[in-house]
Amino acid sequence: MPSLNRQILIAACLGLALGWLLSILPEGSETASAVLYASTLVSSAFLGLLRMILIPLIFTSIVVGVANLQAHHQVHRVWVITLCYFVITVSLAMLVALLAANWFEPGAGLSLQLFAEAMADFEARQLTLPEFFQHFFANLFQNPFTAFSTNNILSVVVFALFIGIALVAGGERFSAIGELMRQMLDMLLLITGWIMRLAPLGILALLLRLVAEQDAALLLTVLGFIVLVFATTLFHGVVVLPGVLYLATRRSPLWFWRGAREALITAFATSSSAATLPISMRCAQHNLGVRQGVAGFVLPLGATMNMDGTALYEAAAALFVANLVGIELSFGQQMVVFFTAMIASTGAPGIPSSGMVTMVMVLQAVGLPAEAIAILLPIDRVLDTIRTAVNVEGDLIGSVVVDHLAAEQAENPRDRV
Ligand code: ASP
DSSP states (O other), X not given: OOOHHHHHHHHHHHHHHHHHHHHHSOTTOHHHHHHHHXXXXXXXXXXXXXXXXXXXXXXXXXXXXXXXXXXXXOHHHHHHHHHHHHHHHHHHHHHHHHHHHHHHOXXXXXXXXXXXXXXXXXXXXXXXXXXXXXXXXXXXXXXXXXXXXXXXXXXXXXXXXXHXXXXXXXXXXXXXXXXXHHHHHHHHHHHHHHHHTTHHHHHHHHHHHHHHTOOHHHHHHTHHHHHHHXXXXXXXXXXXXXXXXXXXXXXXXXXXXXXXXXXXXHHHHHOOHHHHHHHHHHIIIIISOOOHHHHHHHHHHHHHHOOHHHHHHHHHHHHHHHHHTTOOOOHHHHHHHHHHHHHHHHHSOSSTTHHHHHHHHHHHHTTOOGGGHHHHGGGHHHXXXXXXXXXXXXXXXXXXHHHHHHHHHSSSTTOOO
């Protein structure tokens, strides 16, 4: 029996190949609908299991992680390094996007007529910058039960931070709760291991559907833009992020990819950093040797706030839309795109196509028609794959970098949490 890692890789290739086979079968074929139906069942069971474990896992791992870090006086250091890492890598991602989009000018000369119909029917969801902040802060502190039941990861993170810090502040008084949380976390990781056994099948089903259900004609029309986004996102994931990893830790990219492969393929297939989180946590701790305290802190925060792929996409897409409607964005306007895409990617939750909602904000910030989302939406399922994989890669590399730098700075580097 091949290792799980290899099974996932084989399943991903099989899923892509079978999906393509289905797409060339004649329309209305019974085999195709039966296979599609079966893969819908399998993929929703897999996603459902990941969602089932997600919130309890985030909550306990942050509580335990923060309590451990706090006990070793490392919380402050981890915070600062994490935030610096997030800001630097997202800025690099957008720089890559803006340079590539200015260079290749995707969308210039494409006839807007092609999309006129889609644009006419579409009502864009408006989200201005002030509204965005209002929404962001309203989401930050919530009744924990509401946050748990609505999968609001950001406020679960905030609540867990409070509990983790309080556990340490209370010392002996709360030791029973601390022990309970540690045991809960162990148990949830065990269950995550069981869910992982289903990952090859889940990934096969997800990728099969992805390929089989694409509208090839539409994809061809905007092929230039799709290729550009794929290539620049890949460049960020294959050159820039591993470069940051090497500079900060002297670790080789190959070592990283071997350890992170399960999480990256799952992110590609699910298009959701949040759904991938249980698998990312396992990869970080088991394969990449990140301390639980750091992984439990950086990864959930990263899955909601650190989205290199999304920021890159939003910046490139804004310039694409500008080219489509024939507007040249000045340097100043491109800077506005830079900052709004940074904020927008921070606010996008780690679920499929969430970047599309915050994308409206970026378009509006420079006066581009929000309705242009109608052009981007139909091709989003395809582009969401690679950008989510890079989002997750950014978080995983972040956990390795933060772990390394925080340990290096500690008075006693061997003071492992
Ligand atoms: N699907 C992405 C993620 O989960 C977010 C996005 O739509 O850009 O990371």
